[in-house]
Structure formats: C-alpha cells, structure tokens
Amino acid sequence: MLNAMTTMYLCPADGTRAPVATAAWCCPACRGPWDLDFEAMPVSLKSLSGRVNSLWRYEEALPLAAPALSLGEGRTPLVALTPSVSAKLDFLMPTLSFKxxxxxxxxxxxxxxxxxxxxxxxxxxxxxxxxxxxxxxxxxxxxxxxxxxxxxxxxxxxxxxxxxxxxxxxxxxxxxxxxxxxxxxxxxxxxxxxxxYFLHGTKTYVHELWEDLGGRLPEAIAVPVGNGTLLLGAALAIAELYGHGLIAERPALIAVQAEAVSPLAAAFHAGADELPVGPGSAAPTLAEGIAIPDPPRARQILRAVRESGGTFLTVTEDQLRAAQLDLAARGLFVESTGVACWAAVGGWTDRSVVVPLCGAGAKTGLAPAE
The missing domain is CATH 3.40.50.1100 (Rossmann fold)
Structure with a gap:
C-alpha cells in the first residue's frame, strides 16, 4: 500500500505534482486544492467477511493502511424510511458526524x-x-x-x-x-x-452502501453540498467501483443546497462550468454546515454531478425545520444541516435513493421556529 512518503499530490487545474511528504498545503502554481495521484485496487465483496468493522476494511481502496488512530469510524447503519428512500446514519460516528x-x-x-x-x-x-x-x-x-x-x-x-x-x-x-x-x-x-486524503475517507460512505446492498448501489445518492467533500468522495468511489466492474451502472448524484446559500445550484442550472469570479455572499441559514459561498472545488463538484446524470436541488428554511421534526418523529434526531437531503427527496417514489444523516441533533438542537 502506498504511504505518505511516496504518494504524490496532483493539481487538477494545471497538472502540478508534488510529494505528499514535502508539499505545501495547496498547489504553489494556482493556489488550488490538490487531488491525489493514487490508483485504488478492487475490493472483493467475498473478502470482506471477518475484516475489521470500520471503514478500514476497504484497505485496497485507501491510500493509507494500518492506522494507529482509528476509533471504529464508519460502518454506519442503513435504515429504510420509505419504500424508496433509505437513510445512512452517519451521525452515529465517534464525534457524531460523517466528518x-x-x-x-x-x-x-x-x-x-x-x-x-x-x-x-x-x-x-x-x-x-x-x-x-x-x-x-x-x-x-x-x-x-x-x-x-x-x-x-x-x-x-x-x-x-x-x-x-x-x-x-x-x-x-x-x-x-x-x-x-x-x-x-x-x-x-x-x-x-x-x-x-479527506475525500478518500469520505468515499468509504459509498463502499459501505455497495457492501450493504449486496454489491450494488441505489439509483440515486443524495448528498448535502457546501464544500462538496462527501459528494466528491462519493463520485470517487463510484468511479472506482464502476472502473473495476463491481457495479453495472452509476447512480445519479443529487446535490442539495440551502436555498439561502446555493451558488453551485445556481451555476448548475445556468449551465456554467464554474462559479462567477469574485467573493460570493452568504445569507443566514439553518444549514450552517453547507453555507459555503465560494467552494474551492466548485468546478469539480459541478462536473461530477453532470457526469452522473444528476442535478442540484435547493431547500428552504421552512423545509429544513419541517424535515428535522419529521425525522425526529421517526426516531432520528439530526442536526439542521443533516436533514437537507431528506427535505429535498423524502417524498420521492419513482426511484431508489439514499440520503445521509450527517450530524447528530445534539450538536445544534432543534431549529428555532420563525
């Protein structure tokens, strides 16, 4: 398995490469975020029996191995909420969020x-x-x-x-x-x-779906998007699983933003490949975790959603409040950012979709009524 001393960072914008062990935190040429020059190996579904019950069970797909710091993160439950919509309970993590x-x-x-x-x-x-x-x-x-x-x-x-x-x-x-x-x-x-490396951690969300569903994925995966770390991780895993012949079809990525702060949704529906130049503006929103006016990986996020055949949806503050209460009535207390996808696709009946419940309600409490 590759390690930090030999793996290379790769800038997706201009192709600059740098060793992980000595690189600056961003590309020195364009100041943009790094990708990782890493080729995941295929994970055999049959080989997973008896492995460690954490995200590290997918070791062939990860750029680091033999961790010293694991707290048992990953392997969160997948629970059906309706005949078409299931939720992955990623708030049941050591620090109570998918992060x-x-x-x-x-x-x-x-x-x-x-x-x-x-x-x-x-x-x-x-x-x-x-x-x-x-x-x-x-x-x-x-x-x-x-x-x-x-x-x-x-x-x-x-x-x-x-x-x-x-x-x-x-x-x-x-x-x-x-x-x-x-x-x-x-x-x-x-x-x-x-x-x-963060994206290579979040991609295990999709590996777990693939394992839990017996070697397949739902027709759509809904993801709340601010900086896009879960969505890009999901896109990375889908590409790896499809490239290794482990899934026959790629699910659509449904990106969800708060209506109050939705620069990516606006760009997507305008047919743009990136955000307008200049600082964006952020209005107050209950979905504080995705209130990102100018995400550095905007171009990658827009491309990933388009290539998947997916789309962007937005939700209002009233929808966020209602979704949090609805999930609580179903026994799941989730923070107001983490309910965004349920607010957007909870009523879907035409195709199977999984939503992440990303953070515990104990982190923020109930969203206040207007």
Whole structure:
C-alpha cells in the first residue's frame, strides 16, 4: 500500500505534482486544492467477511493502511424510511458526524509526517473531528470557526483539547484565517477541502452502501453540498467501483443546497462550468454546515454531478425545520444541516435513493421556529 512518503499530490487545474511528504498545503502554481495521484485496487465483496468493522476494511481502496488512530469510524447503519428512500446514519460516528471518515485520514497522515502543529477550519463538525483524532495522535491542534458556530460544537472542540479560534464574519473569513496560519513553517493544514486524503475517507460512505446492498448501489445518492467533500468522495468511489466492474451502472448524484446559500445550484442550472469570479455572499441559514459561498472545488463538484446524470436541488428554511421534526418523529434526531437531503427527496417514489444523516441533533438542537 502506498504511504505518505511516496504518494504524490496532483493539481487538477494545471497538472502540478508534488510529494505528499514535502508539499505545501495547496498547489504553489494556482493556489488550488490538490487531488491525489493514487490508483485504488478492487475490493472483493467475498473478502470482506471477518475484516475489521470500520471503514478500514476497504484497505485496497485507501491510500493509507494500518492506522494507529482509528476509533471504529464508519460502518454506519442503513435504515429504510420509505419504500424508496433509505437513510445512512452517519451521525452515529465517534464525534457524531460523517466528518470522522475524512478526519481520521488527515490525522493519520499528519501523525506520519510529524508536524509541529495542526491547523483546521470548520463550521463545527470537521473541526470537532480533526480535534478528536489529533488529540488521539498527540498532535497540538488549532481549529478556526466562524463566530456564530453552535456553542455545542465549540464546546466539543475544546473538550478534545484543541485551541479554538473564533473568527468574525462568515465561513469564508474563517477559511482565509486558517490558510494564513497554515503557511507557517512546521504546520500541517488538516483541510477537509484542500487535502484529498479527506475525500478518500469520505468515499468509504459509498463502499459501505455497495457492501450493504449486496454489491450494488441505489439509483440515486443524495448528498448535502457546501464544500462538496462527501459528494466528491462519493463520485470517487463510484468511479472506482464502476472502473473495476463491481457495479453495472452509476447512480445519479443529487446535490442539495440551502436555498439561502446555493451558488453551485445556481451555476448548475445556468449551465456554467464554474462559479462567477469574485467573493460570493452568504445569507443566514439553518444549514450552517453547507453555507459555503465560494467552494474551492466548485468546478469539480459541478462536473461530477453532470457526469452522473444528476442535478442540484435547493431547500428552504421552512423545509429544513419541517424535515428535522419529521425525522425526529421517526426516531432520528439530526442536526439542521443533516436533514437537507431528506427535505429535498423524502417524498420521492419513482426511484431508489439514499440520503445521509450527517450530524447528530445534539450538536445544534432543534431549529428555532420563525
């Protein structure tokens, strides 16, 4: 299995390559996010019996092996909600969100590289996950969050021993502050957006669906999209499974955004390949985890949805409130960002679709009524 000392980063925009062990956190030529020059090996469905009951069971598909930091992340339940719609309960993770899938990869990579410090930025869940895995690795960690981040999330970050930096302004201001800190020598930027190891962690979401459904996938996979880390991970896994002949058809990717902050949906429906140049604007939304006005991987996200035959949907604040209460009435208390896909496709009857329930309701509480 490849390791951090030999694997190469690859810039999807201009083809720049750099060794993982010595590379800057972004492409030095265009300042864009990295992809990973890594070829996954096929995973045999029959070989999975008896393997470790975590995402690391798909070791052939992962760029890191033999982890020291695992908390048993992954292998979350798949539960039918209607005859057509099933939910994957990714809020049943060690830190109560799907971000553990990617955070364990980043922390494991950082552990092997041995930086002086780790820096992350987040609206809450990714920062919590990075903080948890860094404390397990014995790595000092600073997490930058927007000043309006849920107190329950910031309390969890502090509980894991990370230094918390509240940044005035929105999610984009927070990212800029973290990137400035990441340029300091000796710093590992545990970015769930810029570092592709995170995407190779989130792709295990689809490997689990494939295993749970007996070697197939649903007709559609709905994913909440802000920075697009779960969607791009899903697209990566689908391409690998299809390329290895392990699925006969590719599911459509249904990307869901909050209507209040939906730059990708607007670009998609306008037929654009990327977002307009210049900073986007973010309005307040209950779906704080996907309130991203200018995602760095916008071009990749738009292309992945189009190539899958999927589409973008948006949901209103009222729909988010109603979906959270509806899921709670079904026994599932999910945070307001994590209900976005249920709000968008919960009434579908024409094809099979899986939605992720990405974060626990305990992280934010019930969405307030207007």
């Amino acid at each position: 553990d899938r990617g955070a364990v990869m980043l922390a494991e990579l950082a552990r092997r590289l041995g930086p002086e410090r780790v820096v992350a930025d987040s609206s809450g869940n990714a920062g919590t996950a990075v903080a948890a895995y860094c404390t397990r690795a014995g790595l000092p960690c600073t997490v930058f969050v927007p000043e309006a981040t849920s107190p329950k999330k910031t309390e969890q970050i502090r509980a894991h021993g990370a230094r918390l930096e509240r940044v005035p302004g929105d999610r984009e201001a927070t990212a800029l502050a973290a990137r400035a800190a990441a340029d300091r020598p000796g710093t590992f930027y545990a970015s769930h957006v810029y570092n592709p």
